[in-house]
Amino acid sequence: MKRQPLLILVCCFILGILFQDYFSFKQNFILTIAIFCFLIAISTFIKSFFISKFNSILLGLLFFGLGICLHYLNFPNASQVSFQPNENIVFKISKKLNSSEKNKKYEAIVQIGKETFNSVVLIPKGSKELDFEHYYKAKAYVSQPQSPQYDFQFDYAKYLHRKNIFYQCYINDEVSSAIRNDLSFGEKISQKRLEVLQEINHSEMSSKSQEFLKGIILADRTEIDSETLQDFNRSGLVHFLAISGTHVVVIFGMLYFILMKILPLKFRKSVIILSLAFIWFFALFIGLGNSVVRSCIMLTVYFVYMLIQRKPDLLHSLALSAFIILIIDTQQFFDVGFQLSFLAVFGIFWLNQPILKYLPRQDNYLKKIIFNTVSISISAQLATLPLVLYYFHQFSFVSIVANFFIVPFSEVIIIFSFLMAGLMALGLDFGIINIVYNFIIDLLLKIIHWFADFESLFFENISMNFAEVSVLFIVIYLLKFIIVKFNVKRFSQFSWVVLFFFILRISFTIYENQREEILVHQYRKSNVISVKKGNVVCFWIQHLDDEKKIRQYIINPYVSSRRVKSFKIKQLPASSEKVVFNNKVYDLK
Structure with missing residues (x-):
């Protein structure tokens, strides 16, 4: 204490x-x-x-x-709204969400009669883009999102509930609009951001460069194609695409560097205050997303220590930042990004310096950049690994190498992208700059795709429960003491914990492999039947065209949850009443 x-x-x-x-x-x-x-x-x-x-x-x-x-x-409570399944709704959007294959999605404030509530609004993907300057009216199918059938599935309803959203509105008819004259300051900023996004869409850059620019600077990943997202996920570089602490620090550092070159040294405190004010305005402009707000709070707390002439303490700054965020909204703790970002910073504090001592001597600026990048990347990845396995059940060994090559250049790419977005916001569009940016981003995406293609280094459906995660954190905690000073006692403690982890893991696997079960999973309007016996499971699908999505939402979560070693997929005729698996007949009635 x-x-x-x-x-x-x-x-x-x-x-x-x-x-x-x-x-x-x-x-x-x-x-x-x-x-x-x-x-x-x-x-x-x-x-x-x-x-x-x-x-x-x-x-x-x-x-x-x-x-x-x-x-x-x-804790949000559902507002009791009386409605018919098909209702005439009036709404205004509050946030644009990632689109699905069929629909564009928005968070919106919806009114039915005299009742108002938060909802997700879905419109056909080919429809005109909605904005903040209009009220909209349409006929919609209103429903409440339901929790999943089984514990291994992602609970989308609970995710929405934590954001105080309890309804979904599906619109297929024509949407009419009326100009608003009551825009708040925040909505005016959001509308300006939307206009900049549209300017980027109308530029001469390739579509992939446009989507990359919108994602890396304006926190808009709504239209990025699934293949690009998969490449970033498989290469372990998804943090580079999303607005995170790296982006905020780079933008802060860029402005700080420029102002320090312009103003005398005696104005250093004023430069820090101006730079902090700018990143908060930047956060407001891109929609005050959770990750960017976290980064801004952490950076602000750290530099406030410097302004009041106290030695910055990373752990103290980390704790104070977390406390401020959670006092504002305790639901933030259940955001995966919150947990991973704070764990990454703690991992850098805990492991960076010990790992750095084992790397070659950093006797010039280039070596410092390279080896600090390596040590920071390894530290952050080790600290977040247990939670990554717990939430996403996948890991790629190529991510360490990919981060080593890509992260040192991230500062240049972020600054270039920031300047590009700034020019677009001012209505300036230079062909030669577009060509250069297009070339750089196209090359970057090809390199990331090359890393993502190492299938042998990518592992998915990794089973991991809370008990195993807890022991893994103890392993990472003890790892520092072995790196700092290796001796028999410390190695023995570390080895016993690692051994306990494997005993625990094997025990859970044996338990799951003894279970046999038949489950009926609902996917859209069809059923998926799974029969598990030992460590093998067979899935019967009515429509093989849906296999890709069924793998994502049903098969992969089930396999990782039940520690299945192998699985099969077969087609199930609609009239089937029985299935045969491992010479045993199962009645589906």
Whole structure:
């Protein structure tokens, strides 16, 4: 508690959030917790031997209780809206979402009669783009998203609920519009961003360069083709495409460098303040996405320490940033990006310097750039690996090499892309610059595709549960001590934990392989039948044309959840009443 008090208190706060999320305590219990927290807060002003002795424990309980109470207040409740399946709705969009194969998606504020609620609105992909300057009216099929049938499937309904969205509106008819005269400041900024995106669409760059530019600078990945996204995922470079801490730091550093060249050294504090103000304006312009806001808060906290002439403490800055974000919205903790970004920073703090000592001596600027990139990349990937396996069930060994080659050039690409977006925003479109940018991005995408093609180094459907993830984090924690100073005692501790991990993993695998089950999965208007026996499973699909999507949403999650070694896919005639698997007949009635 004495060395990192805020970090420990934030951990207690997070435990309170998890406690409330799991048990869902009601109002009377929350009121009791709130009174208990108030009494603890009062007791901190009372000087007595007993209270002083247990002061650290009381503070931990206080933050634990605050986590419970704030998460109760932040938990969205479904507004009771009475509607018919087909309704005339009036709506305005609040955010553009990633498109599907058939539909464009938007977050919107929808009105039916006198009732207003948040919803996802879906319109046919060929429809005209919606904007923030209009109200829209259309006939829509209104429904509530349902939780999945089985625990291994992604719970899209719960994901929307955490964003206070409880409805979906499907529009197939014509959409009429009316000009708005009540745009807020934020909506005006969003509309300007939308206009810049349209300017990029009308430029002479190739479509892939346009989508890359919109994704890397304006946080718009809504139209990126699936093949490009797959290449970034398989090469472990998806963080490069999404707006993250790297982008914010590079843009901050660019402006800081320019201003320091223009202004005298005595204005250094003013330069920091101006640079911080600019990145916050940039965050507002691109829609205040969760990842960019996290990065801006972390960077702001770090430089505030410098402004008040205190030595920056990375862990203290990390804890304070997390606390600010979670006080604003406790639901942010359940965002995968939140967990991965903070783990990556912690991994850099924990492992970067020990790994750097084993790399060749950095006796010039080029070597410092190269070897720091390698050590930071390895540290971040090691720290986030357990969660990556837990959430995505895939890993590519080529990602380490890909990051080594691509990340050193990311600063140049981000700055070039930022300048390109700036020119587009000003209505300037230079043909020669477009050609150069097009060439660079085309080359970059080809290199990433080349990395993604190493199928033998890419592993998917990796099973991983919470217990295994917890032990893996202990392994990574102990790894530092072996790197810093290798001895028999430390190696023995590390080896015992690794051995325990494999025992645990083998035990879960044996347990799953003893189970036999038949499941009926719903996909659109058809059924998918799975029969599992031991570590083998067979899937019967009615329409093989849907195989790719069924693999993504049903087969792969099932295989990783049930630790299946191999699977088969067969076509199931619509009139089938029985299936045969491993010489055994299964009745589908």
